Amino acid sequence: MPQHHVMESSTLAALIRRYINDELTETELSALLETLRTDEHREQWDTAMAALLQDTTAHGHTDPATLEKVWERLQPPPPAIHRPRSLHTIRKWVAAAALLAGVAAGTYYFTQQYTPPVKPASKPATSTSLAVKPGTNKAVLTLADGTQVPLDSTGSGALALQGNSRITQQRNGQLTYTANGNASTTLQYNNLHVPRGGQFRITLSDGTKVWLNAASDLHYPTSFGPGDRRVELSGEAYFEVAQQANHPFKVVVNSSEVQVLGTSFNVSAYGDEAFTRTTLLEGAVKVKSLQGEARLRPGQQAQIHTGGQITVKDDVDMDEVVAWKNGYFQFNHEKISGVMNQLSRWYDLDVTYQGTIPDREFGGHISRSSSIEDIIRILELSKIHVKVDNKKITVMP
Known part of the structure; x- marks a missing residue:
C-alpha cells in the first residue's frame, strides 16, 4: 500500500495557484493529483482553497476577463479519483472559488444529488434587480407618547428624554439608553x-445589548423598575444580558418566556417559521411555555412548537445561528424555503413559488452585503431559477 505524507497547506496552495496558471511540471502535477486520493489532505485542501478564495489577485473578481479564465482553470484534474468524498470537497471549493468572482468570500453548495457547477451566463443587470438592495441599518423608534422617529446609520446625537433615561443615537446603527441611576417606579x-x-442595535438602560434582525420588534421599558427586567420580542434578536442577580431578565415571545441568568443567547421567533428557537451561547437560560419548561446549557437550542411543546437540540452550530449578527448568511442543510425566508427579510422581497421546486438542501455562507445579482447567480449555478420583478422574486424549478 503506498504511503501518503501530509503536505503543508502553503505548499499545496502554491501548487493549486500554479495549476490554475498552467505552470506545473509533470512531477508537481503528479504530487497535486496524489493529494486528491487521500483523506489526510482534506483539511489542507480546505485551508489552501480558503486562502485562494480570499486572495483577489488570484481570481480578479472585478475583472470579467479574468473570471472567464478562472472558470476554465478551476476544474478538478482529470484522472479517476478513488475517494469520492475527497472529490466532492474539491468540487465544493471549485464552485466557491468561481462564485467568489461575484461574491467576495462566499461559499455555497447544494447537497443531495451534486451537480457540477455551470458557468453563469453574462447578463446585463436589469433595472428591477438593481432596485433590490441588501439591508442596511434602519429602524423606527416609537416613543412613549406615540411619536415615531426614523433611524439609520447617518444620524447621531441625543434624541429624547424618556422617563429616567436619555436616548442617544450613534452613527453605526445603534441606539443607547442611559439611565440616571434611579429605578423607575412608573414604567414608560x-x-x-x-x-x-x-437591522439595528440597542443598548438598554441596564446595559443589556440587543442586536435586532430584519422584520423584528422589541418592546421594552425606557428604564427598568425594581423587579424583573422584562422585554417583548417578535422576529429575531441576539442578546448579551447585563448581570443583575436580584433582577432577572426575561424575554417574552408569543406565549413563551425566556428567563435569563446573565448570558448570551439568540431568539428567533418569526411567524412564518415552524417553531420558535432559543439558542444559548454562554451562561444559562430557562425557557417556559404553556406545556412545560427546559433549562439550556451552552450549545443547546430550545424549539417551541405550535401548542407549546418544547424540544431541546444539542450541539447546535453556533456560527450558523449568529451568522446574521456577524454580517453573513450561513446555512447547514437548509431547505430552499428557509433560504428564501432569510433573503426575503434582508432584501425586502416577496417570495412566490412556481411549479415543483427540487427538494434540495443548501449549505455555505455569504456576506449579507452581496447584491441580489450575486444571489441569483449562486442559485442558478445549482439549477434553481429565479426571476426578480420589482420587489417580487419568483422561484422556479
Missing part, C-alpha cells in the same frame, strides 16, 4: 421596529 415603554431590509 418604547418600541423599536426593524423593517424588512434592516
Whole structure:
C-alpha cells in the first residue's frame, strides 16, 4: 500500500495557484493529483482553497476577463479519483472559488444529488434587480407618547428624554439608553421596529445589548423598575444580558418566556417559521411555555412548537445561528424555503413559488452585503431559477 505524507497547506496552495496558471511540471502535477486520493489532505485542501478564495489577485473578481479564465482553470484534474468524498470537497471549493468572482468570500453548495457547477451566463443587470438592495441599518423608534422617529446609520446625537433615561443615537446603527441611576417606579415603554431590509442595535438602560434582525420588534421599558427586567420580542434578536442577580431578565415571545441568568443567547421567533428557537451561547437560560419548561446549557437550542411543546437540540452550530449578527448568511442543510425566508427579510422581497421546486438542501455562507445579482447567480449555478420583478422574486424549478 503506498504511503501518503501530509503536505503543508502553503505548499499545496502554491501548487493549486500554479495549476490554475498552467505552470506545473509533470512531477508537481503528479504530487497535486496524489493529494486528491487521500483523506489526510482534506483539511489542507480546505485551508489552501480558503486562502485562494480570499486572495483577489488570484481570481480578479472585478475583472470579467479574468473570471472567464478562472472558470476554465478551476476544474478538478482529470484522472479517476478513488475517494469520492475527497472529490466532492474539491468540487465544493471549485464552485466557491468561481462564485467568489461575484461574491467576495462566499461559499455555497447544494447537497443531495451534486451537480457540477455551470458557468453563469453574462447578463446585463436589469433595472428591477438593481432596485433590490441588501439591508442596511434602519429602524423606527416609537416613543412613549406615540411619536415615531426614523433611524439609520447617518444620524447621531441625543434624541429624547424618556422617563429616567436619555436616548442617544450613534452613527453605526445603534441606539443607547442611559439611565440616571434611579429605578423607575412608573414604567414608560418604547418600541423599536426593524423593517424588512434592516437591522439595528440597542443598548438598554441596564446595559443589556440587543442586536435586532430584519422584520423584528422589541418592546421594552425606557428604564427598568425594581423587579424583573422584562422585554417583548417578535422576529429575531441576539442578546448579551447585563448581570443583575436580584433582577432577572426575561424575554417574552408569543406565549413563551425566556428567563435569563446573565448570558448570551439568540431568539428567533418569526411567524412564518415552524417553531420558535432559543439558542444559548454562554451562561444559562430557562425557557417556559404553556406545556412545560427546559433549562439550556451552552450549545443547546430550545424549539417551541405550535401548542407549546418544547424540544431541546444539542450541539447546535453556533456560527450558523449568529451568522446574521456577524454580517453573513450561513446555512447547514437548509431547505430552499428557509433560504428564501432569510433573503426575503434582508432584501425586502416577496417570495412566490412556481411549479415543483427540487427538494434540495443548501449549505455555505455569504456576506449579507452581496447584491441580489450575486444571489441569483449562486442559485442558478445549482439549477434553481429565479426571476426578480420589482420587489417580487419568483422561484422556479
